[in-house]
Amino acid sequence: MKILVTGVAGFIGMHVAQALLARGDRVVGIDNLNDYYAVDLKRARLARLAGDFAFHQVDFADHAALDSAIGGEDFDRIVHLGAQAGVRYSIDNPRAYVQSNLVGHVNILELARARRVAHLVYASSSSVYGGNETLPFRVEDRTDHPVSLYAATKKADELMSETYAHLYRLPQTGLRFFTVYGPWGRPDMALWLFTQAILEGRPIRVFNHGRMQRDFTYIDDIVVGVIAALDHPPADDGTAKPGGSVAPHRIYNIGNHRSEELGRMIDVLEAACGREAIRDYQPMQDGDVPATYADISAIQRDLGFAPTTTIDAGIPKFVDWYRGYARSLALNLFRV
Template sequence: MANDMKETTVLVTGAAGFIGAAVAEALMARGQAVVGIDNLNDYYAVSLKQARLDRLTASHGDRFQFHALDFSDMAALTAALAPHHFDRIVHLGAQAGVRYSLENPQAYVASNLAGHVNMLELARARQVAHMVYASSSSVYGGNTKMPFAVEDRTDHPVSLYAATKKADELMSETYAHLFRLPLTGLRFFTVYGPWGRPDMAMWKFAERILTDRPIDVYNHGEMHRDFTYIDDIVGGVLACLDRPPADDDAPKAGGSVKPHALYNIGNNCSEHLLRLIEVLEDALGRKAQRNLLPMQPGDVPATYADITALTRDTGYAPSTPIEIGVPRFADWFRAYTGL
């Protein structure tokens, strides 16, 4: 990273979230200041979100400023950020979760649609050098071609969550085209690791195994996921942030026109779910009781990231297999929960 960027400030949305807090930590560790925003909603325990924020403040209090606000409220967003100057945005805030989108669709409309437009408008008004935003592997729907490539069709989402993420990509394409706003969308593949989310399978499995309760295994275990360790994800996000797409109107990955780039960010390794459970069992020193269930609505049987474009353009090279990452998560989980 060029030395002149070390003094810049980055706005991070979802700063109390799993990936957001980890990205904020990495930015400050390399010398940048962070303005973080998060609405601290109760989709999962607010205490975990607050604990992540407390870590950031304890480690980098002089570089970290936080605002509790909902970026789907444009007036509140504008007012809170008025005193701040920032050069780049990492927009990771969103209503997450495939299954929850079946129960509370309005939360996704507010955060992932209206909220994303607000962030695009903010980036345009501030003329930021680059905004990196979170998309999802969910946009591939029931794609059966493996691995998923950014050129693959993504117009058949199987959940509302996936549809909102695809809409974010389309709106970003429009802003990049009309206003020459440099944007990069990252399609995240199953992220896990310390300080992760309680609604994710890894956390649920660990909690149930350690409390001697059965784990729910969907599609009777015939699931594959590209499990990606948080440190690899953070490295990829920062590598992208440092390399805004050039505005040269040339065709690029995903068929977009610059300055809008789309990438898969994953481990480039699709693991069988039952293999993951075995690794977690070994790390926890206990066997799981398995409750085999049919496929859940909105879910897909397999994900697998083709990361060729991201590696080509940024040098991204994930280096954490589940045999290393899962034990790290297990150690943190025991320490955090006391189980």
């Protein structure tokens, strides 16, 4: 297949593109290489992509620049992973989220419509569940009470995709990611920040006084799920899809189906680092939620998705990678 991957220099984008190239697909990748975190890390990810690969540095929120950059490229499916990520950053920089996650998403929808692509897979987020207290989170749960602007933009993306699926019969799959981690991850995520601090002997900030749970999902499992979704567009047969749509649009949770206590995650990380963490307990941060937990029954049933990596296996893999690569970069890759 010929596939456009947005956010190809990002954590998930690089891994998905690498897997597609390894199986012989042609990949056209785009990324604006912004400085939300170290551009050197993004360029290092791009350097790992070998095969039938073309890269264009462009901001997909600029529709004229997007059309110009990829006007000569041929592709029949899109994996839209580019976005302004991060719950906490959205509180101080809301316009960045409106531009990338709203304007940018519409531009990708318009591109997909104009090119008559066979399938658009896009990234949503577990953050759309807001303060939902019923665990595990089900796709059928209400998602109209977001507690961060980031979450609101991702919910808006789902609604806009539903509209395009209904009006233009554009096949789409939205994937609600749950705390993805692993080698080549993002420096603003807790696992990276904790690992860096522990190895440097600095305290780690543990929010909500440690009363947190997360559905940690290893990157290799995520890649398998994304590609399974890409290979199986929803049928336009008028039947209800996960999420309730009768248009060719379905939404899945994609997580590990395990909700781990934050304290246990830190315990596993301490063992992998060979050092104890200095735990600095803090109150809950604005926009955050105490627990996430994915009900993955729909994606298991429809696509055979079966994550296999526990944090006991995945966290040591991340620490090994961090020791070997990340520490060779500048110590502060993320603007904290």
